[in-house]
Amino acid sequence: MSTDLPDLSELPSSSPDAAYWEAAAERFDDEPDHGLRDPAVRAAWDARLRSWLPSGRARILDLGCGTGSLALLAAEQGHRVTGVDRSPAMIARARAKLAGRDAGFLVGDAAEPPVGEERFDVVLVRHVLWALPDPAAVLRHWAGLLAPGGRLVLVEGRWGEADPVGIPADELAVLVGPLVERTQLERLSGESVLWGKEVQDERYALIAYVP
Secondary structure (H helix, E strand, O other), X not given: OOOOOOOHHHOOXXXXXXXXXXXXXXXXXXXHHHHOOOHHHHHHHHHHHHHHOOOOOOEEEEXXXXXXXXXXXXXXXXXXXXXXXXXXXXXXXXXXXOOOOOEEEEEOOOOOOOOOOOOEEEEEEEOOHHHOOOHHHHHHHHHHOEEEEEEEEEEEEEEOOOOOEEOOHXXXXXXXXHHOOEEEEEEOOOOHHHHOOOOOOEXXXXXXXXX
């Protein structure tokens, strides 16, 4: 299997399997918004993340964390991060990237992360929910992992034209609405610096606050 990682718009409508992501780990960070190697892209994600996360030190659960690029930004901002990904190769790279930081990483399913009874101030998820078979049930489980006053930070989108994949913002708002006190939607399609290129598809962040 090739380790080239295509754009999300090029993926099949069904979720890529574990073998796909394991093979993709080697070159995952080559995508500008994955590796955050470009200083401008990194700074843009750092600023967005800072606006979405609590101002004080918080416990962050980064689900589908990949190689840990967002986890590293959160740790640099002073937060305690737990990352979960089903790919051991991704987790190995995340552990190396955050060596010496206040962070831990677990191999596991983002839909049911292996965190026991631990509760978090933020559940952070980027481009993962669309690939899970029962988003409504997953969102209920994630909301249950939050401490009182916590929040879900969901970065999602809708990619492709002929056979699009993803979750439209309006649909996600309906799914998460009954679980939270209020939501905040930020449209990200026009922020080309976040993606390292111009994009035409729907990309957004939904921040959802529990009581």
